[in-house]
Amino acid sequence: MVGFSELCRESGLAVGLSHTQEAIQASSLGFIHDEASFRYGLRSLFCTCGEEHQIFDKCFDVFWLKRKHTYAHKTSTGSTNITKKSKSSLVMAGFKPKGAEEPKEMEEASNVTGASKIESLKYTDFSKVAEMDSDFLDELTNKLLQQLNHRLKRKLQQSKRGPIDIRQSIRKNLSNGAELIDLAKQRKKKEKHRLVILLDVSGSMDKYSFYLLRFVWSLKSHLKNIEAFVFSTHLVRITEFLQQEQLTNTLLEMSHHARSWSGGTKIGECLADFNEQYAKRVLNGRSITIILSDGLDDGAPETMSEEIQKIKLRTSKLVWLNPLKGMEGYAPLARGMAAALPLVDNFQSAHNLQSLMELENILSDV
Amino acid sequence: MIEEVGQMMEDFDDLGYVVEEELATVLLLMTKLQKPLLLEGPPGVGKTEASKIIASYQDTDLIRLQCYEGLDVNSAVYEWNYQRQLLSIKISENKNTPASEVEDQIFGEDFLLKRPLLKAITASKSPVLLIDEIDRADEEFEAFLLELLSDFQISIPEMGTVQAVHRPIVILTSNRTRELSDALKRRCLYHWVDFPSFAKEYAILKKKNPEVDEELLRAIVSFVAQLRHQKLQKIPGIAETLDWANALATLQVQSLSSEVIERTLGCILKSNGDIDMVKGSLDSLLSEIAS
Numbered sequence: 001m002v003g004f005s006e007l008c009r010e011s012g013l014a015v016g017l018s019h020t021q022e023a024i025q026a027s028s029l030g031f032i033h034d035e036a037s038f039r040y041g042l043r044s045l046f047c048t049c050g051e052e053h054q055i056f057d058k059c060f061d062v063f064w065l066k067r068k069h070t071y072a073h074k075t076s077t078g079s080t081n082i083t084k085k086s087k088s089s090l091v092m093a094g095f096k097p098k099g100a101e102e103p104k105e106m107e108e109a110s111n112v113t114g115a116s117k118i119e120s121l122k123y124t125d126f127s128k129v130a131e132m133d134s135d136f137l138d139e140l141t142n143k144l145l146q147q148l149n150h151r152l153k154r155k156l157q158q159s160k161r162g163p164i165d166i167r168q169s170i171r172k173n174l175s176n177g178a179e180l181i182d183l184a185k186q187r188k189k190k191e192k193h194r195l196v197i198l199l200d201v202s203g204s205m206d207k208y209s210f211y212l213l214r215f216v217w218s219l220k221s222h223l224k225n226i227e228a229f230v231f232s233t234h235l236v237r238i239t240e241f242l243q244q245e246q247l248t249n250t251l252l253e254m255s256h257h258a259r260s261w262s263g264g265t266k267i268g269e270c271l272a273d274f275n276e277q278y279a280k281r282v283l284n285g286r287s288i289t290i291i292l293s294d295g296l297d298d299g300a301p302e303t304m305s306e307e308i309q310k311i312k313l314r315t316s317k318l319v320w321l322n323p324l325k326g327m328e329g330y331a332p333l334a335r336g337m338a339a340a341l342p343l344v345d346n347f348q349s350a351h352n353l354q355s356l357m358e359l360e361n362i363l364s365d366v
Numbered sequence: 367m368i369e370e371v372g373q374m375m376e377d378f379d380d381l382g383y384v385v386e387e388e389l390a391t392v393l394l395l396m397t398k399l400q401k402p403l404l405l406e407g408p409p410g411v412g413k414t415e416a417s418k419i420i421a422s423y424q425d426t427d428l429i430r431l432q433c434y435e436g437l438d439v440n441s442a443v444y445e446w447n448y449q450r451q452l453l454s455i456k457i458s459e460n461k462n463t464p465a466s467e468v469e470d471q472i473f474g475e476d477f478l479l480k481r482p483l484l485k486a487i488t489a490s491k492s493p494v495l496l497i498d499e500i501d502r503a504d505e506e507f508e509a510f511l512l513e514l515l516s517d518f519q520i521s522i523p524e525m526g527t528v529q530a531v532h533r534p535i536v537i538l539t540s541n542r543t544r545e546l547s548d549a550l551k552r553r554c555l556y557h558w559v560d561f562p563s564f565a566k567e568y569a570i571l572k573k574k575n576p577e578v579d580e581e582l583l584r585a586i587v588s589f590v591a592q593l594r595h596q597k598l599q600k601i602p603g604i605a606e607t608l609d610w611a612n613a614l615a616t617l618q619v620q621s622l623s624s625e626v627i628e629r630t631l632g633c634i635l636k637s638n639g640d641i642d643m644v645k646g647s648l649d650s651l652l653s654e655i656a657s
Contacts, residue, residue, distance in 0.1 A: 050558035
């Protein structure tokens with residue numbers, strides 16, 4: 001049994017000492033006399049989710065039935081084009097290789113009218129931040145995020161005037177006999193909004209995706225309840241990668257898992273994926289969904305508006321942040337964007353820090 | 367299959383429940399090891415039913431705690447009866463009882479309102495405690511449960527620690543709307559409940575609707591099985607199949623035809639989009655069952 005536990009552990013199941021003990025106990029209870037009972041019993045002990053059944057069954061076959069050994073856990077993870085990955089991780093790190101061709105100017109990106117109104121870096125369009133300034137921008141981001149965090153907290157504190165807490169009141173006023181002089185107020189429990197972020201990392205977003213990802217990453221340390229996804233042609237959940245202490249580690253892990261950075265955009269299909277796999281789990285009446293995308297979609301606009309409609313039904317607020325909106329003369333004319341617009345609660349720009357800070361209003365007044 | 371499992375399945379069968387071998391094995395192991403059991407699976411596949419089965423099998427009470435977002439200790443564990451406390455303080459005021467005595471009195475067992483978890487721990491015969499849809503509760507509550515599930519004791523600041531007299535049999539269910547913490551999973555046996563096989567669903571239907579024609583029952587089960595392969599927003603569970611069989615029996619339907627299905631589709635499909643889609647492909651679905 002110890003050997004079997006060892007094998008399971010090596011194959012990636014979380015089997016502890018106590019599990020082994022219980023397994024021994026189970027087999028001495030008679031479960032060992034029959035293959036099926038033994039298998040079902042041990043499986044319920046060793047597995048913690050349905051996906052692990054396959055691994056367990058392989059281990060079981062190998063160990064107890066002496067089947068041929070094939071590593072259950074080493075299913076090929078579909079390694080994709082390495083050069084593409086390295087390029088994309090470079091892009092993600094914010095350092096565009098010299099001479100890397102500028103992403104094709106798409107329908108709307110072409111009418112850039114310049115940034116004559118720039119006052120400070122705060123208002124600088126992300127796409128125009130020089131490499132030199134990027135450190136400074138990081139610092140600024142952090143500072144602003146802290147402010148944002150403070151303000152959010154203050155707003156929450158002011159709303160702490162709830163109904164009377166009878167339990168505390170009685171305790172406090174025991175010495176006064178039954179006269180309730182001091183009333184203990186119940187504090188309103190901090191409302192927990194879950195933030196669900198869908199970030200577009202397709203080619204047309206290249207100039208922005210790093211800063212936006214950085215923004216998402218810093219948000220995570222200030223707000224507890226965040227779910228994040230990136231998409232271009234596929235949808236990838238990055239929530240767990242965000243837990244890294246260092247942004248570079250996050251990027252590293254992401255580059256291992258994410259395919260098709262800087263590829264085409266299939267917003268509709270990715271949102272369909274999201275609806276199918278995650279929406280039920282992550283969206284509820286108190287979640288705010290933020291889509292960060294330029295809305296330049298290769299797919300059919302009908303799919304997109306259909307999927308957005310589905311998201312809207314499940315979430316309390318749907319916000320679309322579009323970096324292109326910051327440009328002068330921009331109008332949401334792209335087919336996808338135009339289709340989505342009527343369904344979106346807030347349509348905001350996301351091209352510079354100032355515009356991202358405006359999220360504060362969205363986050364606080366729900 | 368070992369003997370005890372077979373025996374258990376027979377007993378379940380007598381009680382009117384259909385349980386497949388794997389679930390029966392796990393249930394047996396749960397009672398032997400006295401470990402909580404975590405049942406996960408899509409809605410409507412009989413997770414809650416499993417706890418009813420074990421309760422009637424063991425002939426004990428079923429104590430149910432329905433989880434929801436914002437579920438707190440006051441509604442899950444215990445609460446003081448404030449009205450009584452206030453009255454009691456008023457009365458003792460006239461008698462000039464010292465404050466410490468009053469305090470002892472009003473924080474006594476008489477003034478305690480037991481909520482499901484405390485009830486389960488103080489029951490005189492070990493009950494079945496069903497913690498339903500644990501994935502809907504907050505993470506804080508999950509952490510609180512950890513303590514309860516490992517030591518089976520609850521501490522009430524005013525009274526001290528209450529230790530379980532008889533260890534309850536604990537069953538947790540989850541629809542997997544969010545991932546549960548590893549710590550909680552580690553303390554539980556795990557069983558994934560999937561949509562039932564043809565044989566199981568047929569057996570259940572037969573048991574609940576013995577008067578309905580077998581051919582019709584078979585058609586119902588295979589139609590629903592076909593539906594589960596479609597891309598639906600909400601896949602029908604066993605409960606829906608039962609409802610539908612009931613509806614068809616009430617309408618005294620003899621065989622499945624597309625008109626009948628169209629009229630009663632609301633019993634199994636609960637979303638407009640799904641209904642429209644299935645209505646469109648009814649004929650092909652029916653011909654697939656026939657073959």
